[in-house]
Amino acid sequence: MTTTEDRPATEIGNPRLRKEDARLITGRTRWTDNIVLPGMQHIAMVRSPFAHARITSIDTEAARAATGVVAVITGADIADEQGALPNAWAVVSDQQAPVHPSMAVDHVAFAGEIVAMVIARTAAEANDAAELVDVDYEELAPALELRAAARDEVIAHPDLGTNVSAVWAYDSAESGTGGDVEAAIAAARNGGIVIEKEIRQQRLIPAFMEPRAIVVDPTTEQMTVWSSTQVPHFVRIFIALVLGIPESKIRVIAPDVGGGFGGKLQFTPEEVLTVIAARRTGKPCKYCETRSESLMAAHHGRDQWQQVTLAATADGTVTGLKVELTVDMGAYLGLVTSAIPLLGAFMYNGIYKFPSYHLGITNVFTNKTWTDAYRGAGRPEATYAIERVMDELAARVGVDPLEIRERNWIKHEEFPFSTVSGLQYDSGNYEAATAKARELFGYDDLRKEQAERRESGDPVQLGIGISTYTEMCGLAPSRWLGSMGYVGGGWEHAAVRMLPTGKVEVVTGTSPHGQGHETAWSQLVADRLGVAFEDVEVLHGDTQVAVRGLDTYGSRSLAVGGMAVLAAADKVIEKAKPIAAQLLEANTDDLDFSAGRYGVRGTDAGMTLAELAFAVFQGHKLDGSAEGCLDADATLDPDDFSFPHGTHLCAVEVDTETGETKIRSYVSVDDVGVVVNPLIVEGQVHGGLAQGIAQALYEEAVHDDSGTLITGSFDQYLLPGAPDLPRFETARTETPATTNQLGVKGVGEAGTIASTPAVVNAIVDALRPLGVTDVVMPCTPYRVWKAIQEGAQS
Amino acid sequence: MTRITVKVDGSSFTDEVEPRTLLVHYLREQLGKTGTVVGCDTGNCGSCTVHLDGRSVKSCSLLAVQADGHEVTTIEGLSTNGQLHPMQQAFHEHHALQCGYCTPGMIMQSIDLIADNPDPSDEDVRLGLEGNLCRCTGYQNIVKAVQAAAAAGGAQ
Ligand code: FES
Ligand code: FES
Numbered sequence: 001m002t003t004t005e006d007r008p009a010t011e012i013g014n015p016r017l018r019k020e021d022a023r024l025i026t027g028r029t030r031w032t033d034n035i036v037l038p039g040m041q042h043i044a045m046v047r048s049p050f051a052h053a054r055i056t057s058i059d060t061e062a063a064r065a066a067t068g069v070v071a072v073i074t075g076a077d078i079a080d081e082q083g084a085l086p087n088a089w090a091v092v093s094d095q096q097a098p099v100h101p102s103m104a105v106d107h108v109a110f111a112g113e114i115v116a117m118v119i120a121r122t123a124a125e126a127n128d129a130a131e132l133v134d135v136d137y138e139e140l141a142p143a144l145e146l147r148a149a150a151r152d153e154v155i156a157h158p159d160l161g162t163n164v165s166a167v168w169a170y171d172s173a174e175s176g177t178g179g180d181v182e183a184a185i186a187a188a189r190n191g192g193i194v195i196e197k198e199i200r201q202q203r204l205i206p207a208f209m210e211p212r213a214i215v216v217d218p219t220t221e222q223m224t225v226w227s228s229t230q231v232p233h234f235v236r237i238f239i240a241l242v243l244g245i246p247e248s249k250i251r252v253i254a255p256d257v258g259g260g261f262g263g264k265l266q267f268t269p270e271e272v273l274t275v276i277a278a279r280r281t282g283k284p285c286k287y288c289e290t291r292s293e294s295l296m297a298a299h300h301g302r303d304q305w306q307q308v309t310l311a312a313t314a315d316g317t318v319t320g321l322k323v324e325l326t327v328d329m330g331a332y333l334g335l336v337t338s339a340i341p342l343l344g345a346f347m348y349n350g351i352y353k354f355p356s357y358h359l360g361i362t363n364v365f366t367n368k369t370w371t372d373a374y375r376g377a378g379r380p381e382a383t384y385a386i387e388r389v390m391d392e393l394a395a396r397v398g399v400d401p402l403e404i405r406e407r408n409w410i411k412h413e414e415f416p417f418s419t420v421s422g423l424q425y426d427s428g429n430y431e432a433a434t435a436k437a438r439e440l441f442g443y444d445d446l447r448k449e450q451a452e453r454r455e456s457g458d459p460v461q462l463g464i465g466i467s468t469y470t471e472m473c474g475l476a477p478s479r480w481l482g483s484m485g486y487v488g489g490g491w492e493h494a495a496v497r498m499l500p501t502g503k504v505e506v507v508t509g510t511s512p513h514g515q516g517h518e519t520a521w522s523q524l525v526a527d528r529l530g531v532a533f534e535d536v537e538v539l540h541g542d543t544q545v546a547v548r549g550l551d552t553y554g555s556r557s558l559a560v561g562g563m564a565v566l567a568a569a570d571k572v573i574e575k576a577k578p579i580a581a582q583l584l585e586a587n588t589d590d591l592d593f594s595a596g597r598y599g600v601r602g603t604d605a606g607m608t609l610a611e612l613a614f615a616v617f618q619g620h621k622l623d624g625s626a627e628g629c630l631d632a633d634a635t636l637d638p639d640d641f642s643f644p645h646g647t648h649l650c651a652v653e654v655d656t657e658t659g660e661t662k663i664r665s666y667v668s669v670d671d672v673g674v675v676v677n678p679l680i681v682e683g684q685v686h687g688g689l690a691q692g693i694a695q696a697l698y699e700e701a702v703h704d705d706s707g708t709l710i711t712g713s714f715d716q717y718l719l720p721g722a723p724d725l726p727r728f729e730t731a732r733t734e735t736p737a738t739t740n741q742l743g744v745k746g747v748g749e750a751g752t753i754a755s756t757p758a759v760v761n762a763i764v765d766a767l768r769p770l771g772v773t774d775v776v777m778p779c780t781p782y783r784v785w786k787a788i789q790e791g792a793q794s
Numbered sequence: 795m796t797r798i799t800v801k802v803d804g805s806s807f808t809d810e811v812e813p814r815t816l817l818v819h820y821l822r823e824q825l826g827k828t829g830t831v832v833g834c835d836t837g838n839c840g841s842c843t844v845h846l847d848g849r850s851v852k853s854c855s856l857l858a859v860q861a862d863g864h865e866v867t868t869i870e871g872l873s874t875n876g877q878l879h880p881m882q883q884a885f886h887e888h889h890a891l892q893c894g895y896c897t898p899g900m901i902m903q904s905i906d907l908i909a910d911n912p913d914p915s916d917e918d919v920r921l922g923l924e925g926n927l928c929r930c931t932g933y934q935n936i937v938k939a940v941q942a943a944a945a946a947g948g949a950q
């Protein structure tokens with residue numbers, strides 16, 4: 001063991017370089033697609049080219065006869081075996097949903113839905129034979145446009161009889177958390193200000209860089225499933241429930257996973273079908289999707305219409321907010337599709353003290369790829385809506401948009417604060433984050449330059465965009481989830497094991513795929529147990545090793561999973577105490593634990609945890625009065641959410657002749673509470689900003705009139721490249737959360753949530769003197785140019 | 795089937811390949827060079843970038859037969875005697891990777907970039923990496939890493 005002197009004073013806050021890099025930078029990786037097993041067979045999927053059709057016949061004979069083909073399976077073949085894919089969150093008790101098969105039997109509801117699979121000796125043979133499967137379809141009219149679908153003009157699932165899946169509402173007057181919003185709006189129409197705005201949240205694609213892949217080995221006592229997933233524990237449970245295999249007979253491993261962003265928070269048709277293929281043939285089977293398949297068939301995100309009404313007094317004090325959402329489920333409900341708008345439902349009031357609030361949600365089916373979680377999941381949509389509208393309010397009142405926010409936000413001395421949507425914000429300091437952002441950005445100078453450019457009629461106008469945000473992180477108290485209709489819990493599990501050689505094994509139920517838990521959890525444990533960072537090994541993502549867990553999403557890993565790790569470490573310290581007392585022949589009351597060692601107060605006598613671990617391994621000197629083991633498990637259910645917040649400022653230059661937008665500078669000041677590893681936190685912010693900016697400027701999943709995804713490759717779905725993004729200036733303020741023992745909050749989604757409105761507010765700000773009050777996302781040069789033309793006419 | 799001889803990461807291989815086999819599939823499936831990965835099917839993402847005779851190429855856009863008689867270096871052949879290549883080291887030190895899926899391609903492309911331009915500006919690096927997508931990092935730390943490797947003489 002390294003001596004304690006080698007360690008920095010504390011690991012919390014130490015920008016440790018990541019442990020996981022060693023294998024990733026040298027190519028010694030374990031992506032699912034790298035796994036090769038003896039006798040392994042390959043699967044190719046046959047997918048529907050039509051958005052809505054009836055399958056009239058499938059001829060598999062030619063494919064079956066092709067070289068290397070082991071089996072061809074259609075939906076009819078497995079109709080009784082495949083079960084139905086689960087939705088884990090009924091947002092209302094009478095939620096409507098079609099049966100969600102892994103493979104369509106007689107009806108396809110989106111382009112890309114699987115209708116058959118070919119199992120062959122090689123991937124090339126499987127792909128070749130898949131081309132030979134002859135499917136006859138009878139095309140049906142597809143329900144595509146969301147608002148028309150909400151009116152049931154065309155029905156996506158004729159058996160269901162309606163496209164409306166659920167209608168849900170929150171009303172502050174009914175819930176007793178605030179006043180009556182209709183009264184506030186009526187009053188504001190009389191001498192105050194009412195802002196009404198319709199906002200389109202375009203459909204996005206998570207587009208993790210590693211396409212999804214699955215390998216199933218049925219030849220072991222426990223069937224082993226490797227999947228490129230964020231949620232190996234979910235996958236295990238759902239394979240058991242959907243296919244009727246005892247859970248104890250299934251082992252799921254998420255090896256190295258190349259990004260997720262919510263897109264791999266799913267239990268997929270491909271997972272079910274690969275298990276079926278392996279079970280039927282008795283051989284290991286592998287399925288790897290192509291990028292085109294991934295873009296078309298892995299779940300999409302966002303896709304909402306938001307109807308926002310804001311009421312305020314003439315001086316810009318908000319008196320009420322009313323929001324009506326129409327949300328595209330796509331063709332089916334995935335794991336939490338139905339609840340994505342719900343996760344944003346409590347965030348529309350943002351950082352503000354609104355006295356009244358109403359939110360209505362209508363979940364609607366269409367014949368498009370099903371939607372589900374994408375980074376932020378509901379909260380980016382909410383933040384975008386309120387932050388765009390606050391800017392419009394500032395324009396109406398004629399004050400600086402920062403001033404309108406300050407007029408309405410919760411002051412730092414007002415925490416803890418009960419919001420109009422019924423949440424309890426434990427902590428925050430919006431003034432501090434905003435002041436810091438303002439200074440780093442050079443706000444006043446930029447405003448001056450903006451005025452000069454306006455004055456001189458510069459064809460390139462400067463715009464300044466502001467976004468203040470908070471989000472609920474740390475999903476989630478199990479009681480809350482239960483009250484909202486979710487079938488699962490929100491706890492997390494960890495184990496800490498003291499090895500006889502003094503090394504420490506940490507097992508976590510979280511399942512990282514880029515977030516650096518191996519490094520950060522090592523820091524937590526090194527700090528708590530007083531052992532060297534290098535001596536800690538973090539294990540995860542294998543249900544045979546991490547036997548309990550609820551995985552990684554919703555900025556929960558540190559705030560819930562990390563705190564479970566600390567709880568387990570604390571138990572180790574507790575368990576070591578009576579053993580130390582016995583071996584040191586001291587009274588437990590005379591022992592102090594510090595820097596990894598139990599010492600007898602007032603003497604030099606003591607034993608390190610490593611020495612104690614070896615002593616319990618030998619067992620020679622234990623008298624049996626305490627359990628001869630230091631290892632401990634802990635399960636932690638969070639008391640409440642955590643609420644990171646921040647202020648982002650964006651300066652854009654918009655060429656008013658071409659509509660081209662260039663981000664000139666971007667400053668983010670985030671308050672994510674106490675930071676364990678600033679390097680990792682900064683990286684998370686950067687990546688989040690990139691995805692939020694991408695929504696503002698570049699990305700949109702577009703379907704044509706027949707329901708075919710036009711943006712079906714990286715040629716058309718425009719992930720930003722390095723030249724498309726600016727340099728970010730990131731900084732932090734630190735207001736510790738009071739809802740967990742370390743004061744941490746969560747950072748995975750912050751950048752994505754804040755940046756989209758910051759960029760669009762900046763573009764609108766640049767063009768406001770030209771009569772522009774909105775630009776539809778993504779703000780392409782053409783759309784910006786068009787907004788300028790329309791502004792000139794109005 | 796066509797017979798090809800390729801030197802990959804210092805070792806010579808002679809194999810029968812189907813004429814349609816992509817270089818990336820030959821590397822991954824026949825040679826087990828799974829450090830090189832596939833991220834798309836349209837040549838956009840750059841995850842598959844390797845060096846062919848010392849210059850970066852997208853190994854998904856090349857047939858295995860086109861590598862016949864040539865020398866390929868993958869991410870697995872970069873470090874020598876357990877010593878990381880300066881670009882690998884720089885990616886580690888500047889936290890230029892998260893999930894790491896784009897990383898092999900990014901590193902191979904970045905080495906090529908600084909071979910051409912040993913003192914690249916921020917913009918030079920960004921333009922030089924245009925053909926390599928990363929969904930995790932927002933590129934800022936990658937730019938930093940490439941510049942640091944260049945300053946450390948990584949072009950040699
Ligand atoms: S795999 Fe995407 S460019 Fe080669
Ligand atoms: S690090 Fe994940 S795609 Fe680049």
